[in-house]
Amino acid sequence: MRIDKAETAKNGSADAAKPARGHVHEHVLSYMRRGLMVGAFLPGQVMSLRKLAAGFGTSPMPVREVLSRLVAANALEETKGGSVRVPRLGPEKLSDLFAVREMLEGMATELAAKKATPALISQLTAINKQLLVAIDKRDILNCLSYNQKFHFTVYEAADSEVLMPLIESLWLQFGPTMYMSLLIPSMPWNASDHEDILAALKDGNAAAAKKGIVHDIRTTCKALLSVAGSQGIELPFAQGPELQFDY
Amino acid sequence: MRIDKAETAKNGSADAAKPARGHVHEHVLSYMRRGLMVGAFLPGQVMSLRKLAAGFGTSPMPVREVLSRLVAANALEETKGGSVRVPRLGPEKLSDLFAVREMLEGMATELAAKKATPALISQLTAINKQLLVAIDKRDILNCLSYNQKFHFTVYEAADSEVLMPLIESLWLQFGPTMYMSLLIPSMPWNASDHEDILAALKDGNAAAAKKGIVHDIRTTCKALLSVAGSQGIELPFAQGPELQFDY
DNA sequence: GATCTCATATTGTGATCATAAATGAGTTTC
DNA sequence: GAAACTCATTTATGATCACAATATGAGATC
Known part of the structure; x- marks a missing residue:
């Protein structure tokens, strides 16, 4: 064009x-x-x-x-x-990034849990259901979309004008690497922690919700590091797919 | 011009x-x-x-x-x-900001303490000495400069490409408000926590160093909130002073 | 005397241009 | 055959321009 x-x-x-x-x-x-x-x-x-x-x-x-x-x-x-x-993230930077994620997103989740409403919980439940469908279909785009939407809906509920932009910055940084890793067959796709987070939010248990998010982040980091370590993450495309997904 | x-x-x-x-x-x-x-x-x-x-x-x-x-x-x-x-920070946003500061800068200090060298400590000692002079002369510009230099020298030692930009973003946000508050006579000027931090770094005591930074941040926040609460922080200048200081 | 109105000045935004650096392909040279 | 050089293309960058929206201030009106 x-x-x-x-x-x-x-x-x-x-x-x-x-x-x-x-x-x-x-x-x-x-x-x-x-x-x-x-x-x-x-x-x-x-x-x-x-x-x-x-x-x-x-x-x-x-x-x-x-x-x-x-x-x-x-x-x-x-x-x-x-x-x-787009930066290439080495293992050190990747773990740095995820350590900060644990801190910031854990804090946001804790705050969110204290303000959680039934409306929020049902909204999150719906999003997670769509995420599970995407995982089942192995639809990378929607998988990333709904996972992001789940997390950000939680953090949004924390209602912090300071935390949110910082978290967004982190997600923008690891986003491309995350996408690449999902292309690798050995990469595990799961959202098992989301259930725990939802349960914790229902109970109004802020500490448990935080723990759930931290575990989710830590699991993702380990998976990312393992695939990044074994093979050099170098894929044949020069450009990603068309940006079309229904979120 | x-x-x-x-x-x-x-x-x-x-x-x-x-x-x-x-x-x-x-x-x-x-x-x-x-x-x-x-x-x-x-x-x-x-x-x-x-x-x-x-x-x-x-x-x-x-x-x-x-x-x-x-x-x-x-x-x-x-x-x-x-x-x-330049944004005007309300009390809520200000305490949000400083809560995140505690988290991020506490983490950076902990990391820095584990990598602290004698050279770093002597460098910090020198900076702090200059800061004390600036405080004594009630020289706002150099006070802010050397305080910032002290903190950032610590955080730089953490050697995290992820933490540093986030911390810088926070400082850019509260910087103008910090300056305004220092103009108010009742605002306390002190760097007492810096001594504790230096001592902790010498001992290689990461937890104590972190505690020192967190206390420093918390003290600053309280002082800021008290002056922001009492009077509406509205000063006669339309523009700040010329940017001339010897740091 | 306060408020509304309108003309004027100033603002940010997107487009375009000139220029210098950097990239890459093609050729030459050892 | 491989390394180095040259040249053409592509690149970002800063300056400038045209335009629309906004903010400003003077004047008139109530």
């Missing part, structure tokens, strides 16, 4: 199909955030400003802003040449 | 005094990061793209990128109109 100069330059004429009124970068940002968490971009992949812009059908400007923000959130890193790419 | 069209447009001619070779935004970013931590910008202050650019003697472009990144780091917030400003 290419940018047609004649169309973009005189966008003031016709082209009523342009609802984007000065908030193009928001759309690009949310797309890329979701894409990072769900496997649209792979570790090591370099992001070309112009190519991405062409893909979105915009000028490079909004994409520049978005990439800047993602670099600031440590979701992307800049190369020596000024390009940005 | 204004941008002279004739000079900037044809920068390829003479003007050998332009070391900035495609890394202008880096300079702007580090300046603004430090400025936020040290009181060059005040809570509620709106940042004008063009005015800032004129102040830096550049086009608005590098400033746009920097402001974007600071928004992404939650150091600045965007208004409804698309402008960005």
Whole structure:
């Protein structure tokens, strides 16, 4: 897809199909955030400003802003040449990342448990049911989506404007690696801890809920490290799949 | 200071005094990061793209990128109109912020204590001595500078690429409020916990070091909340002082 | 005297351009 | 045959422009 100069330059004429009124970068940002968490971009992949812009059908400007923000959130890193790419996470950084996850997400879960409502619990139950379906179908995209939705729904209930952005930053960082690891046959797919978390939330047992999340995170980390250690996680694709999933 | 069209447009001619070779935004970013931590910008202050650019003697472009990144780091917030400003922190957000600080910086200190070298300890001792001088002279800028340098030197020793950016994000968030509070006469200035931390590091006592940092953070939080609660923290300046300090 | 209205100035946003660095392919050389 | 060099393409970057939305301030009205 290419940018047609004649169309973009005189966008003031016709082209009523342009609802984007000065908030193009928001759309690009949310797309890329979701894409990072769900496997649209792979570790090591370099992001070309112009190519991405062409893909979105915009000028490079909004994409520049978005990439800047993602670099600031440590979701992307800049190369020596000024390009940005999806970071490759080594074992040390991966365990660092997950140790901080345990801390932050454990704290958020504890807070959330103290404010949990029946509505929240039924919502989480529904999400988890959809997650189980995705796991059963071995549908990576929806698996990642619903797992993310489950966790973030819990954390959202903590109602902390400070914790949430930090947690999001962490998820953006390990998202691409997580996707890669799910492609490896030996990687275990399970959401068994979610049941315990739900039970703890029903009981209003904050400590147990926290313990459940921490265990979930620790299990994921171990699985990730084992597949990252055995084989070098190097896959044949240069680009992830189309970003289409029903969440 | 204004941008002279004739000079900037044809920068390829003479003007050998332009070391900035495609890394202008880096300079702007580090300046603004430090400025936020040290009181060059005040809570509620709106940042004008063009005015800032004129102040830096550049086009608005590098400033746009920097402001974007600071928004992404939650150091600045965007208004409804698309402008960005320094956030005003309410008591709830302030205590949220400091609760997370305790967690993250406590963890970093624990890690640092396990890797502490004599060189680090003597370095910290020197910084703390300078901090005490700044406190004695009631020099706000250097007080904030050296306090920040003390803390960050500890955290840097933890050697975690994950923790450090998160902690920096937190400091950028409470920096302006911290500066404001130091202007209030009733605000206590002390670094008494730093001695305990140094002692704990010398002993290789990670738990004690962590406890020291947590106590330091908690004390700061209480002081901040008390002055924020009593008076509404509203100061006569529209802009902070010039950014000049010898750190 | 306070409020509303409207003209003006200022703002951010996206597009485009110029430039220099970096990348990569192609060729040459040892 | 492998290493190194050259050149063309692609890259990000900063500056500038056009436009729409917002904020500002003066003037008129109640």
